[in-house]
Amino acid sequence: MQQIIKSDHLITDVEKAIQNIRHDKLFILTDENTHTHCFPLLAGIPLMRDAKEIVIPAGDTNKTIENLTRVWQLLTENGATRHSLLVNLGGGMVTDLGGFAAATFKRGISYINISTTLLGAVDAAVGGKTGINFEGYKNEIGSFYPSEAVIISSDFFHTLSHSDILSGYAEMIKHALIHSTAEWEEVLAYPFNEADYSKLNELVFRSVNIKQDIVEKDPYEKNIRKALNFGHTTAHAFESFAMNSEKPVPHGYAVAWGMIVELWLSYRLCGFPKEKLQRSVRFIQEHYGAFPISCDDYETLYEIARHDKKNIGDTIHFTLLSDIGDVQIDQTTDKELLFEAFDFYRDSVGL
Amino acid sequence: MQQIIKSDHLITDVEKAIQNIRHDKLFILTDENTHTHCFPLLAGIPLMRDAKEIVIPAGDTNKTIENLTRVWQLLTENGATRHSLLVNLGGGMVTDLGGFAAATFKRGISYINISTTLLGAVDAAVGGKTGINFEGYKNEIGSFYPSEAVIISSDFFHTLSHSDILSGYAEMIKHALIHSTAEWEEVLAYPFNEADYSKLNELVFRSVNIKQDIVEKDPYEKNIRKALNFGHTTAHAFESFAMNSEKPVPHGYAVAWGMIVELWLSYRLCGFPKEKLQRSVRFIQEHYGAFPISCDDYETLYEIARHDKKNIGDTIHFTLLSDIGDVQIDQTTDKELLFEAFDFYRDSVGL
Ligand SMILES: NC(=O)c1ccc[n+]([C@@H]2O[C@H](COP(=O)([O-])OP(=O)(O)OC[C@H]3O[C@@H](n4cnc5c(N)ncnc54)[C@H](O)[C@@H]3O)[C@@H](O)[C@H]2O)c1
Ligand SMILES: NC(=O)c1ccc[n+]([C@@H]2O[C@H](COP(=O)([O-])OP(=O)(O)OC[C@H]3O[C@@H](n4cnc5c(N)ncnc54)[C@H](O)[C@@H]3O)[C@@H](O)[C@H]2O)c1
Ligand SMILES: [Zn+2]
Ligand SMILES: [Zn+2]
Numbered sequence: 001m002q003q004i005i006k007s008d009h010l011i012t013d014v015e016k017a018i019q020n021i022r023h024d025k026l027f028i029l030t031d032e033n034t035h036t037h038c039f040p041l042l043a044g045i046p047l048m049r050d051a052k053e054i055v056i057p058a059g060d061t062n063k064t065i066e067n068l069t070r071v072w073q074l075l076t077e078n079g080a081t082r083h084s085l086l087v088n089l090g091g092g093m094v095t096d097l098g099g100f101a102a103a104t105f106k107r108g109i110s111y112i113n114i115s116t117t118l119l120g121a122v123d124a125a126v127g128g129k130t131g132i133n134f135e136g137y138k139n140e141i142g143s144f145y146p147s148e149a150v151i152i153s154s155d156f157f158h159t160l161s162h163s164d165i166l167s168g169y170a171e172m173i174k175h176a177l178i179h180s181t182a183e184w185e186e187v188l189a190y191p192f193n194e195a196d197y198s199k200l201n202e203l204v205f206r207s208v209n210i211k212q213d214i215v216e217k218d219p220y221e222k223n224i225r226k227a228l229n230f231g232h233t234t235a236h237a238f239e240s241f242a243m244n245s246e247k248p249v250p251h252g253y254a255v256a257w258g259m260i261v262e263l264w265l266s267y268r269l270c271g272f273p274k275e276k277l278q279r280s281v282r283f284i285q286e287h288y289g290a291f292p293i294s295c296d297d298y299e300t301l302y303e304i305a306r307h308d309k310k311n312i313g314d315t316i317h318f319t320l321l322s323d324i325g326d327v328q329i330d331q332t333t334d335k336e337l338l339f340e341a342f343d344f345y346r347d348s349v350g351l
Numbered sequence: 352m353q354q355i356i357k358s359d360h361l362i363t364d365v366e367k368a369i370q371n372i373r374h375d376k377l378f379i380l381t382d383e384n385t386h387t388h389c390f391p392l393l394a395g396i397p398l399m400r401d402a403k404e405i406v407i408p409a410g411d412t413n414k415t416i417e418n419l420t421r422v423w424q425l426l427t428e429n430g431a432t433r434h435s436l437l438v439n440l441g442g443g444m445v446t447d448l449g450g451f452a453a454a455t456f457k458r459g460i461s462y463i464n465i466s467t468t469l470l471g472a473v474d475a476a477v478g479g480k481t482g483i484n485f486e487g488y489k490n491e492i493g494s495f496y497p498s499e500a501v502i503i504s505s506d507f508f509h510t511l512s513h514s515d516i517l518s519g520y521a522e523m524i525k526h527a528l529i530h531s532t533a534e535w536e537e538v539l540a541y542p543f544n545e546a547d548y549s550k551l552n553e554l555v556f557r558s559v560n561i562k563q564d565i566v567e568k569d570p571y572e573k574n575i576r577k578a579l580n581f582g583h584t585t586a587h588a589f590e591s592f593a594m595n596s597e598k599p600v601p602h603g604y605a606v607a608w609g610m611i612v613e614l615w616l617s618y619r620l621c622g623f624p625k626e627k628l629q630r631s632v633r634f635i636q637e638h639y640g641a642f643p644i645s646c647d648d649y650e651t652l653y654e655i656a657r658h659d660k661k662n663i664g665d666t667i668h669f670t671l672l673s674d675i676g677d678v679q680i681d682q683t684t685d686k687e688l689l690f691e692a693f694d695f696y697r698d699s700v701g702l
Contacts, residue, residue: 065420076486104455107482107493131458135427142458143494 001216002126002146006205007153011044014114017149018047021110023085026051027075029098031058034090037159038116042089051087052078056097063097063132065141071101082106088147091117092124095147096139099130103145113147116156118168118200119252122175122207125150127215144220152208154201166287167252170231172203174255175210177263177280178227180325183210184276188283226329229310229319234258237305238291249291256288257345262318264344265333270322281348290349298339305338352567353477353497357556358504362395365465368500369398372461374436377402378426380449382409385441388510389467393440402438403429407448414448414483416492422452433457439498442468443475446498447490450481454496464498467507469519469551470603473526473558476501478566495571503559505552517638518603521582523554525606526561528614528631529578531676534561535627539634577680580661580670585609588656589642600642607639608696613669615695616684621673632699641700649690656689 007013018026028051030039035055042048054074056067075084088098088111095113102111115121131142157165169190176184183206190196190203211228218225235251235258242249260281266272293301305316316338320331333341345351358364369377379402381390386406393399405425407418426435439449439462446464453462466472482493508516520541527535534557541547541554562579569576586602586609593600611632617623644652656667667689671682684692696702 069416072485072492076488076491100455104451104492104494106491107480107495129458134423137427140427140457141423141455143455143496144458145494 002128002212003149004126004205004208004212005149005151006201007151007155008201010041010153010155013153014042014151015045015047017112017151018045018085018087021085021112021148023083023110024081025079025084026087027078027080027084028053028087028089029071029094029101030055030089031062031091031094032056033058034094034116038089038114038156041155056094058093060093060133063093065132065134068097068101068132071097072105075101075105080105080109082109084109086111087114088112088125089114089116091115091120095120095125096129096131096142099128099145099147100132100142102147103130103143108145111147112149112151114151114153114156117160118157118165118204119171120168121150121152121204122168123171123211126208126211128219150208152201152205154197154204157197157200163250163253166256167250170252170256170259170284170288172207173280173284174228174231174259175207177259177321177324178214178230178327179210181276183207184280184324188279192287223329224327226319227327230321230327231255231259231262233305233308233310233316233318234261236308237301238293240304241293241297241301242291253288253291256284257291257349260284260345260348261338261341262320264341265318265331265337266320266322266328268337268341269331269333270320270328272321273323276324285349290351292351293342293346294351295339295342295346298342301342302335302338353479353563354500355477355556355559355563356500356502357552358502358506359552361392361504361506364504365393365502366396366398368463368502369396369436369438372436372463372499374434374461375432376430376435377438378429378431378435379404379438379440380422380445380452381406381440382413382442382445383407384409385445385467389440389465389507392506407445409444411444411484414444416483416485419448419452419483422449423456426452426456431456431460433460435460437462438465439463439476440465440467442466442471446471446476447480447482447493450479450496450498451483451493453498454481454494459496462498463500463502465502465504465507468511469508469516469555470522471519472501472503472555473519474522474562477559477562479570501559503552503556505548505555508548508551514601514604517607518601521603521607521610521635521639523558524631524635525579525581525610526558528610528672528675529565529581529678530561532627534558535631535675539630543638574680575678577670578678580680581672581678582606582610582613584656584659584661584667584669585612587659588652589644591655592644592648592652593642604639604642607635608642608700611635611696611699612689612692613671615692616669616682616688617671617673617679619688619692620682620684621671621679623672624674627675636700641702643702644693644697645702646690646693646697649693652693653686653689 113125115125128146131139134140176187235254464476466476479497482490485491527538586605589605
């Protein structure tokens, strides 16, 4: 399984992680932004001097077959062998594309993820899902191929925008909700205004381990890994809806709003405690504001959700909670109740 | 592990194999030749009526990213989901490319290999290695991703040329040599002139199982799977040499000739019995003729072999035998002895 390294001394921790994996040549994958903001933080590592850096354009729209082919090409041209090591330095885009390049170059080489976004650290870098977008579909092409190690360091987070931080934080709220009340209390107590990076690093590390424990039990998402989909059925509907109206929203924001809907469904269908519902919803509303929908949009959202690829047939599937840490997978609801949940969401965020 | 099905009733066996795997939509991958010669043999299967056939151009030179992308595209456009099933109907080219498409479409869907060449049946279809050529390198991009089932039927072999049959048969000689004297006796006794397809089917099935047993013990080729490289260090040198002089030879022929060289090295370095050496060499010489090399080519062949990617550093690695069924991996030799082996090869084939 992937080793998760909580780094308090970036230079030495990265150096050690690289040395731990026998390899002949070293390659570093960055995107334009992590090349500028993150690569310099590793400059002090002697091993980096002989490493070949591959830089790709930034952003999810560049998670394409063209950039993948470029990475393959540069590996080939620079003499990478099946014993070479790839280090992905970036957010989820770099770790997804780089992980897939590693999975497929000479039928698989070793790689390490160094996550430079909060979303990457807490979600994308861990769990072995790699891939690219294809023909307008997200992650249509990819494979399950875990990295040897994931390095978590909040040193990179200083150059992230507030909304990047919040977007990643939503997945941490999700992990807390599917894990335990203690974790949830911690996550709700984080002092956003002070930006305590050392505290954040610790919370991230714990959060990643919650994901890792679940993935280990069910690497190919046959059952319990679906716990990680909490909030996501609605989130994906919100994201598609926003995309269609050409006002895309950050994934984590959609997850935060989606959790409001699905916490309420949990309350109604599975007996999730009302007080925990209310505190969670308040926290989300305070930090994430509102995604504007009116009751005229309900039908459209419903249709989008019905076509989600996670469904079996036409019935919408949710992961719900009967309490914090008590996950109920493969739950379904009727249209009416879902519309009530949308009403609750709109009330909660003041629409 | 992959289920290997020796089919004596093609229609019912294929139908059963497909029904055994839960799926929503069925896709069949063929190349231009297997579309013409092999697809009609499955026409009697009712399931085939709703299946979507994807046809790609034939031959190893078409095992490219362009054709892979076409397969992904057609899967997407025809509504393939992660629960769809792909059937590869063809030789090693189709099972390699189709297997890799299955490995990577939505992070992996199920697939079945129906081998229509002898080489495909006995070697390519089994063992989980999938991939495409890239930038002039063979199988540069790919993954380990075994099919659910492999169907072996000599019904397809009737339309193969004599040299296609011989090419595949060389790998069967190899499997026999690394397995047991009994198997080797059987393989040497096959009546090529009568073309006994039912006997051939049985031999192929046993041969595939030899490969399967080895792959199961070492799926990622860390050690004992290297047994399957017997004959191949020299074969790859011969193939590259032939390619450079623009007179490519069928892979299996190169393996047959390579086995002469490596049987002799086995005899000299590992005490392989002389009588078994002689009988094996005679069989190969009778059926495969000669690959023309002169002593002026030795240096070139040596240099090619030194750059084989299976080496560690500059030392040429061989898989040798101390007897039939008694494999010695990671053997090395000096230049002088290798040149003696080339001399022996030239003598044996009458050059
Ligand atoms: N594999 C998985 O399990 C999984 C899970 C969730 C999301 N994802 C994928 O992850 C991607 C989203 O992740 P993301 O939000 O990290 O996106 P990202 O990698 O695109 O990063 C967002 C932006 O921040 C920049 N950036 C990265 N690190 C920075 C830093 N330290 N300072 C300044 N700028 C920096 C990037 O260049 C980019 O412009 C999507 O492609 C999504 O599909 C994958
Ligand atoms: N994955 C592995 O472990 C592995 C092992 C060995 C070889 N291979 C790969 O397999 C390929 C070679 O295999 P191959 O020799 O089967 O090549 P192939 O699939 O290209 O088939 C050879 C030719 O025969 C045609 N053909 C196939 N079946 C036919 C039939 N029944 N009747 C008439 N024509 C037919 C094909 O269209 C093609 O033109 C190479 O790409 C090689 O790299 C892979
Ligand atoms: Zn998410
Ligand atoms: Zn071979």
